[in-house]
Amino acid sequence: MGSKYSKIGFKAGLEIHQQLDTREKLFCSCTPKLFKEEPEFTFVRRLRPTQSELGQVDSAALFEFHKGTWIQYEANNDSSCLVEMDEEPPHDLNREAVEICLTASLMMNMKPVDEIHVMRKTVIDGSNTTGFQRTSVVALNGEIDIKGKKVAIQQVSLEEDAARKTGKNGQLIRYRIDRLGIPLIEVTTAPVLYSPEEAEETAFAIGRILRSTRRVRRGLGTIRQDVNVSIRDGALIEIKGVQELELVSKVIENEVQRQLSLLELRAELKKRGVKEADLAEEFVDVAPVFKNTKCKVIAKALKQGNPVLAVRLRGFAGLLKKELAEGMRLGSELAGIARFWGRVGGIFHTD
């Protein structure tokens, strides 16, 4: 198994996030507690992309804004105050949370930084009322032992958890801010994990260390892994929010399979002589073809006077239905991209 992954140049790194069991949230005195009841109050906001420190605006963020997305936040007075609402500046960084991070850091042979600085990571999907996540490095450069191999731990940081998404109605996304501001420890490994098993073992080992502080939260949703995966000639992909340690290796295997299949597709397209220029954005209105369609989705769109746009993927015959990995086809990959950028419900293809 190991040799299969070394042959394809597989590398992975982990970012493990776990909620800390503190009495208060990271930047205010609210109780870190989720609620299931109806919200006591809601408020509605928009987030506007701002320029980064280098004067750039994230194009995905700008696109999201121009789509006219609104965010409705749900709250109750038990779990949030004006700080979570972005109506009051943050209070001082929670010392209890810093102490827990330091304990975990020392257990991973890390060096605490001389001075902790809180900074902003832009996140404008609505999960943070501010439009950024507050985060800070607590310690750097440690290592843990995984079956005799030293795995480098690059960084331990302390950050605020985000609001949780509770729904979406058209242009309105709903988030609940009870979770926003719960302290999270983030442990980042170097990209030195060379098989899915090794990644999973490392995830388990870090999980055990965090639990041994006895100051982290337990239960579903309290720990989340981001997994960075790359293979030779493939892309570096970050898989976010894996909620169970047991899923780490499975998720990695699927992603590797997806990338391998895409590479095969690329080879096939090359063989067929397909060039980028063949994929011109020449959309044709094919509404007349569907005049008597039995497809409800298309019939409804036509009734509303909408066009049916079609584009020819020259040289792709038979490829869209090809399974990339379990439950994933090229067609569904394209549909995902169309949904995000085109705001469509999906795409139909003739394959």
Add this chain to the structure above:
Amino acid sequence: MSDEFPGYRGQALKFLKTAEAEIGDIIRVTKNGESWEGILIPRSEIGDENHIVLKMKSGYNVGVRIDQSAQVEKVGEGAKPTFKPPPLPEQNKSLPRIAIVSTGGTIASRVDYRTGGVRAALSASELYSVVPELSEIAVVETEILFSIFSENITAKHWIATAKTVAKHIKDGVAGVVVAHGTDTLGYTAAALSFALQDLPVPVVMVASQRSADRPSSDAATNLVGAVKAAASAPFAEVVVAMHETVSDTSIVFHRGTKARKCHTSRRDTFKSINASPLARLKDGELRMLTGSYRKRDASRKLKLNPDFEEKVALVKAYPDLNPEVIDWYVEEGCRGIIFEGTGLGHVGDYLFSAIRNAIKKGVIVCMTSQCLWGRLNMNVYDQGRDLLAMGVLSLDDMLPETAYVKLRWVLGQTVKTEEAKKLLTENLANEFSSRTLHGKIGI
């Protein structure tokens, strides 16, 4: 502290100067066999003098302690971030022309990432790039009058602002927007309400509570609301445009004489006190909330009266207020005193003799209430009647801050005490409302 090295002083500053490094350069700090590399970034003013803050390659910031054994060297020039506004959108010349006059504050600023400082960002092109929607509402002209925090604004700034607004109105704009810090915005709004009489078009003051460098800032929404009102609102009054609630869904326009900052940090900090807001902008539509207002009429001739007497005081009455404070004002040649009294309009009887003396010396003494909400009635209790008998003027439901500005303005218009008193009790800019309606008190 140093201008080139914001936040740095003492030991850390010495090391940075020796290394000939600038903010934005790539710095390496070596100590105890370890080294740290990153872009040098500004430090908080309240930090100590022993740390240098670096933005590491990972994008995270760390503070590195500098001691005698440390070596600091510049290893490269960082990419110096620059603000490059995108090209101006095409101007639709058929849209109304409006002017934005900037006095400073959060709304008219952006963070300079080189220094971490806040600087004015109100050239038309910068504005269009930050808030592109503006180009679909109006043809905007901008003027940076000052770049100061509003706590530093004084009457000389009110005067300059009033004159600048008048200049743009005479130039024929459809409305003027004045960007201002929130802290003393209420005072400036009152000052403009008195100084700009018979307005032909709206004068819309606007501010923000969250800085424009954050995606959640209220600056853009407030500015869009203000520009819409300046371009096309049916009223011709001085108003304050801010969030109505903590949501981004509506902007309300408060009358300049009735608006007050009521919360240190919330977006909806401004409230109309003892009055309804004049108008609301929601779902792109501006609705008047009262039938009685001065209508827009471009042919009306503006009267500019930008004179404010300097020697006026606003004094809050509290238990054990020393009467010598009043005596001091009188000796200093103070021409008027506004009391922020208790309840229906009272002050302790231990102040009576000082007040009598002040009035005898020709000082105009007026009463407002520190309750803010509600109307004075100095006839209810003995002490109120005593104050009235001394010649203290009851200012009904006027805000203390508005009363202070109005008294300064009135004494800027006339030297005659009786005429000044008459002007004070006349309703010149909706500073009085005759009916107090049932409504929510507070934020």
